[in-house]
Amino acid sequence: MTDESTFEIFLTAAPGLEQALLAExxxxxxxxxxxxxxxxxxQGGWPEVWRANxxxxxxxxxxxxxxxxxxxxxxxxxxRARKFPWADVxxxxxxxxxxxxxxxxxxxxxxxxxxxxxxxALSEELGATIIPPNASDEMSGAGVTLKCRIEDxxxxxxxxTSGEGLHKRGHxxxxxxxxxxxxxxxxxxxxxxxxGSQTVVDPMCGSGTFVIEAAExxxxxxxxxxxxxxxxxxxxxxxxxxxxxxxxxxxQETPLRFYGSDRNAGAVxxxxxxxARAGVAGCTSFSQAAxxxxxxxxxxxxxxxxxxxxxxxxxxxxxxxxxxGALGQVLKERFSGWQVGIVTSExxxxxxxxxxxxxxxxxxxxxxxxxxxxxxxxxx
Numbered sequence: 001m002t003d004e005s006t007f008e009i010f011l012t013a014a015p016g017l018e019q020a021l022l023a024e025x026x027x028x029x030x031x032x033x034x035x036x037x038x039x040x041x042x043q044g045g046w047p048e049v050w051r052a053n054x055x056x057x058x059x060x061x062x063x064x065x066x067x068x069x070x071x072x073x074x075x076x077x078x079x080r081a082r083k084f085p086w087a088d089v090x091x092x093x094x095x096x097x098x099x100x101x102x103x104x105x106x107x108x109x110x111x112x113x114x115x116x117x118x119x120x121a122l123s124e125e126l127g128a129t130i131i132p133p134n135a136s137d138e139m140s141g142a143g144v145t146l147k148c149r150i151e152d153x154x155x156x157x158x159x160x161t162s163g164e165g166l167h168k169r170g171h172x173x174x175x176x177x178x179x180x181x182x183x184x185x186x187x188x189x190x191x192x193x194x195x196g197s198q199t200v201v202d203p204m205c206g207s208g209t210f211v212i213e214a215a216e217x218x219x220x221x222x223x224x225x226x227x228x229x230x231x232x233x234x235x236x237x238x239x240x241x242x243x244x245x246x247x248x249x250x251x252q253e254t255p256l257r258f259y260g261s262d263r264n265a266g267a268v269x270x271x272x273x274x275x276a277r278a279g280v281a282g283c284t285s286f287s288q289a290a291x292x293x294x295x296x297x298x299x300x301x302x303x304x305x306x307x308x309x310x311x312x313x314x315x316x317x318x319x320x321x322x323x324x325g326a327l328g329q330v331l332k333e334r335f336s337g338w339q340v341g342i343v344t345s346e347x348x349x350x351x352x353x354x355x356x357x358x359x360x361x362x363x364x365x366x367x368x369x370x371x372x373x374x375x376x377x378x379x380x
Contacts, residue, residue: 006031008065009049010158012039013058013187016364020187021058027170028055041307046236049161050245054224057213059166059184063147064089064231071155072107073116080155081121086128087235089159094233096122097131102150104374106240115141118148119211144230163230170227172207180307180343182223184366185209185336188373189217191361192341194221196254199302201338203294203327203375205260206273210305215280218254225249228280254283259297261289291327301337303379310345310369321352328353334380340376350374 009030014023018035025033030042030052039059042048052062066089071077090096100115108114119130131143145160167181180188189210190208194200196218202210225246231237258280262268268288275284308324311317331340332355344350350357355376363370 001109010063011059012061014364016362017187020060020190024058050242054222059222060193061162064161066157068156070153072153078117081118084124086126089326091235095129095131097145100148106150106153144208161231172274180209185213201259201304203261204306204308205271206267208260208274211258211260212278215258215283220251222249258284260286263290294330303339305341307343324349324352328355337378342374345369345371
């Protein structure tokens, strides 16, 4: 595989949000985007891998498909793994973790044995250090991950080019008890029709994720601007070309402001600090307030989006019906013309708001729960 070659790039997303990520990939003009279970595939070379990591807000990871071969037994896997051109992509001086997934349609069904053959080939042919499966997080973060999927006797190899999950933007040091991941927040904002031209209000803002993401979108900031990526440790990386790509990102001022509030003073302090680190302090505002004190800011109606407690991990579910009911009452009385998005795992809690929700989509896997976005048209 060379720098000029085109290959499949897999953008992973939480199941249930593939269509939202597909829309983002199309908007950013990636080649031949297609939604598949668990994400979106696009076509491109290594610069497109860098661009996907730098620009995509909704992707969880970016995997580069670097090649495949058929193997019907472990000896054949061993032989073909030794002949695979690993050095085209991987570096001998960068540790490698190997992850293998197999299915029942393949004659090689033992993932552990398959991983051992691939690890041996990488160690003996490439000269790379192998990160053991039970390695500490500190050691794991020091290398790159090679993923192999064996299906219908085809061994397909992908490199995780992101490293840490892309929800880690690199400028948030403080998070709340049950944080909304940034990539999920970005896709939920998109599903509510947010494009950077509307005011956003989050009355239970926690660490500020929705508000900060909305502000960054409005300012045209690249989500990956503050962090490093695993692709920087690959043989295909061109530091000068990537530096030029980052330098070409043009941000803009926005006349809008984005508002977060929370009854917890610590959350407000945390969100304010996170916004400052993200470079959006100038267009965001955070305050301590109860839901009952919520008032619409001056200006045109926009979007109220909120990720309230669900009762699964935080709070007593019975007490939460009153909270959701109060939120719905405030929004109906004071936010005429505003759209509303509520993310929760409990349909019953969402209905307690008595808001006129549009038909809702598929549930989304998040932290062991199935959550949904409940959204409205502009309120009467």
